[in-house]
Amino acid sequence: MRFIWLIPLLPGIGAAINGLIGIRSFSRKAAGALATTLMVAAFGVAVTAFWQLLQLAPDARAYDVTVAQWIPSIPLAMRGGALGAFQVPWGFRLDPLSGMMLLIVTGIGTLIHVYSTAYMADEPRGGVARFFCYLNLFCFFMLMLVLGNNFLVMFVGWEGVGLCSYLLIGYWYEKKTASDAGRKAFITNRVGDWGFILGVFLIFSTFGTFNFRAIQNAAAAMPIETSHFGVLSFICLFLFVGATGKSAQIPLYVWLPDAMEGPTPVSALIHAATMVTAGVYMIGRNAVLFSRAPMVMEIVAIVGVLTALMAASIGLVQYDIKKVLAYSTVSQLGYMFTAMGVGAFSAGAFHLMTHAFFKALLFLGSGSVIHAMGGEQDMRRMGGLKKYLPLTYATMLIGTLAIAGIPPFAGFFSKDEILFRAFLSNKAVWVIAVAAAMMTAFYMWRLVSMTFYGGYRGPAWQAAGHGAAAVAAAHGAPHPADVHAHGQAQLRSHEVSHGPAEPHDDGHHADDAGHGHGAWHGPHESPRAMTMPLFVLAVGAIVAGFVGVPTALYGNNAIEQFLEPSFTAEQAAGGAAREVRPNDVVAGAPLENGRQTGETRALEPAPGAAEESGARVSRAGELGLMAFSVLIAAAGILLAQKFYVTSPEISDQLAERFAGAHRVLSNKYYVDELYNATVIGGTFSSGRGLWAVDRNVVDGAVNGAGRLTMVGSWFSALNDRTVVDGAVNLVGSIVRAGSETFRRFQTGLVQNYALLMLFGIFAFVSIYLFLR
Amino acid sequence: MITPTHYMLLSAALFIIGVTGVMVRRNIIIIFMSIELILNSVNINLVAFSSQLQNQVGQVFAIFVIAVAAAEAAVGLGIILAFYRNKETINIDEMNIMRW
Numbered sequence: 093m094r095f096i097w098l099i100p101l102l103p104g105i106g107a108a109i110n111g112l113i114g115i116r117s118f119s120r121k122a123a124g125a126l127a128t129t130l131m132v133a134a135f136g137v138a139v140t141a142f143w144q145l146l147q148l149a150p151d152a153r154a155y156d157v158t159v160a161q162w163i164p165s166i167p168l169a170m171r172g173g174a175l176g177a178f179q180v181p182w183g184f185r186l187d188p189l190s191g192m193m194l195l196i197v198t199g200i201g202t203l204i205h206v207y208s209t210a211y212m213a214d215e216p217r218g219g220v221a222r223f224f225c226y227l228n229l230f231c232f233f234m235l236m237l238v239l240g241n242n243f244l245v246m247f248v249g250w251e252g253v254g255l256c257s258y259l260l261i262g263y264w265y266e267k268k269t270a271s272d273a274g275r276k277a278f279i280t281n282r283v284g285d286w287g288f289i290l291g292v293f294l295i296f297s298t299f300g301t302f303n304f305r306a307i308q309n310a311a312a313a314m315p316i317e318t319s320h321f322g323v324l325s326f327i328c329l330f331l332f333v334g335a336t337g338k339s340a341q342i343p344l345y346v347w348l349p350d351a352m353e354g355p356t357p358v359s360a361l362i363h364a365a366t367m368v369t370a371g372v373y374m375i376g377r378n379a380v381l382f383s384r385a386p387m388v389m390e391i392v393a394i395v396g397v398l399t400a401l402m403a404a405s406i407g408l409v410q411y412d413i414k415k416v417l418a419y420s421t422v423s424q425l426g427y428m429f430t431a432m433g434v435g436a437f438s439a440g441a442f443h444l445m446t447h448a449f450f451k452a453l454l455f456l457g458s459g460s461v462i463h464a465m466g467g468e469q470d471m472r473r474m475g476g477l478k479k480y481l482p483l484t485y486a487t488m489l490i491g492t493l494a495i496a497g498i499p500p501f502a503g504f505f506s507k508d509e510i511l512f513r514a515f516l517s518n519k520a521v522w523v524i525a526v527a528a529a530m531m532t533a534f535y536m537w538r539l540v541s542m543t544f545y546g547g548y549r550g551p552a553w554q555a556a557g558h559g560a561a562a563v564a565a566a567h568g569a570p571h572p573a574d575v576h577a578h579g580q581a582q583l584r585s586h587e588v589s590h591g592p593a594e595p596h597d598d599g600h601h602a603d604d605a606g607h608g609h610g611a612w613h614g615p616h617e618s619p620r621a622m623t624m625p626l627f628v629l630a631v632g633a634i635v636a637g638f639v640g641v642p643t644a645l646y647g648n649n650a651i652e653q654f655l656e657p658s659f660t661a662e663q664a665a666g667g668a669a670r671e672v673r674p675n676d677v678v679a680g681a682p683l684e685n686g687r688q689t690g691e692t693r694a695l696e697p698a699p700g701a702a703e704e705s706g707a708r709v710s711r712a713g714e715l716g717l718m719a720f721s722v723l724i725a726a727a728g729i730l731l732a733q734k735f736y737v738t739s740p741e742i743s744d745q746l747a748e749r750f751a752g753a754h755r756v757l758s759n760k761y762y763v764d765e766l767y768n769a770t771v772i773g774g775t776f777s778s779g780r781g782l783w784a785v786d787r788n789v790v791d792g793a794v795n796g797a798g799r800l801t802m803v804g805s806w807f808s809a810l811n812d813r814t815v816v817d818g819a820v821n822l823v824g825s826i827v828r829a830g831s832e833t834f835r836r837f838q839t840g841l842v843q844n845y846a847l848l849m850l851f852g853i854f855a856f857v858s859i860y861l862f863l864r
Numbered sequence: 865m866i867t868p869t870h871y872m873l874l875s876a877a878l879f880i881i882g883v884t885g886v887m888v889r890r891n892i893i894i895i896f897m898s899i900e901l902i903l904n905s906v907n908i909n910l911v912a913f914s915s916q917l918q919n920q921v922g923q924v925f926a927i928f929v930i931a932v933a934a935a936e937a938a939v940g941l942g943i944i945l946a947f948y949r950n951k952e953t954i955n956i957d958e959m960n961i962m963r964w
Contacts, residue, residue: 838963839960839963840959840960840961840962840963841956841957841959841960841963842956842959843886843887843956846886846887847887850883850887
């Protein structure tokens, strides 16, 4: 456990090597192998550390390590006159929550690296190294976020994953939509980060430290803000704003569907399994704070459940396979926030974990389908792929059942736990969540039906080996509403496109020339490097739920017991308290630890109240709720089966009957348009207004000054020309006029001169004689 | 008896004639000759006063003047010749290139 700082560092090294050297000189295989090896190593270290963590007593499962001082101690006057020390170490903390996230990030990250080696094999050489550089860099920052033991280290990771998300969404930066989507994600995240950093500022000014544990211990001593909106509530509200940005909740969810412009492994890793759960993780990290701000908790629950419902309803009518999954992700994140909001922190974290498995599985499966279809993403142009992609079909079916909440797959346990807790806390939230659950089952089964069942509707392909057109499949009539979809397919032609004519070994990128869109020879199963991660994730999607079997089903809810210490303040002075620097703790908290132990339990509405109220619902009731949610999921699946498999015309009829509703859903409730009209339009018009001010007032002032100078100089020139030059010329003219007269004397005739001399002498002599 | 006054009158008359000649004549040779008259009027004055005052310096001076006049005549006639070669005239009114 002493070496947990190695876990983020290893992918960081990979990113540095691939970024500095790899882009220029590594082959595709070398870049992928380097990145994957380092991820495997990080996963190894993470598993070892996690194993060591499990060996500790349940209450002492926490380990802090400070690698170095980041910001050395700066004395600082705090609010209330006390003197705090502003110092930030590069501190990492391993506890049950971060341990779980660690395994998710490194484990699923490794699988997705493996998958990417095959998926990205058709990219140009430097592009592959760049991709793996970004991917490793993402893992580095994500692990920093997860492992950091204070807010600033977490913030480094928080911003870093945002950066990597931007870089990877815009990986195909030559495509306008991709670079736009990247910018959208980045800017939307900035709005959330604004809230996050305000929360961090408020935390420091309140508690005088950034250390999570110290903050929790200090907060545990503060009263619960049931009736007023105090400082803790504000902190939590700001942090939640940050979480909505990162985890794509209302109102900042708009970037996530657009983020599907990135390569599919990126969507799986960043926009499904890890980065988008950072907000959930962050709320879990600060569970003690949140449980002391019940009003904010209510906001969290309402926002979460509304997001779940809204995203699920949009997902019902999307045709892009990745867009469906993206809205599904937003919806599932909404579930996690609902769980956080009703105080079921461990249920939320549990769902985070199971969701990471099945959503990564579904995304990678969709990537496999897209790969098979030569870059096609529109489900209307798929269909009947079961026979071509048996492995992908089987694994995606497992993922679908898991997300729909069919027992015994992973999603059932976690989602049911959330629904159960929501039922105990707030019936209205529960009703909405159940509706969203039904929609989830529906759109997921719709996805599977449209993709794998029915007849093939995709484009025709040329039989392998024939140069001349031997059309092997009935040419699918283009769907009426298909224009944009086909254009999209054209645009994506460079995403994944290679034909099965070439063997599916790792060397199939040897011949780049054969990889054009034209060389596509029909749907085909993906190479082993892509199906292997699917298998592993499918196994995960089956078994991951068993760590959280509820007591009603004779389980022991191991995950909840395991995670519990992360969501409560320090129980005793012992344990991990050693690791917390006493200086950082605001006076009061450590002293009252003894009393607090009892109180914490009683005061915490989070697990405490839930357990307490849990007692009110009998085991039969709980089982009944479970059965109900399974029924709901099954109903959703059956409905989708009826609409899209047995009688496909029903869906079209419904779309016609409820054309208005269908249009609203297809256009995603016009939220993008709304934001365009208000926020973005406002920004643009205020920019234009400022530009006008700049042009008219500022430039006007400058130009006016210039013009004034010009006028002044014109007068000055006039003065120069008339007065000064006039004086000079006047002198000249006078001299000239004078000389005109006097030079006449210079006749050149000697006799004139002699005469003048004579007169002169005569005059002088006369004067002399006269005056004598 | 001839008194210095007579000499001086003669001298003055010669001087006036000379100056008038210089002033009014256009032929440069005549002007030259008029200058000789002026010089000789001076010589008469010098010799007359030398004899009156019993001082030989006046006579010596007169001889000097005659010598200088001879030299001047040589140089002057040279200039006149050169001028004549250029302009085919010895009219002093034509000698006016040094003017405004």
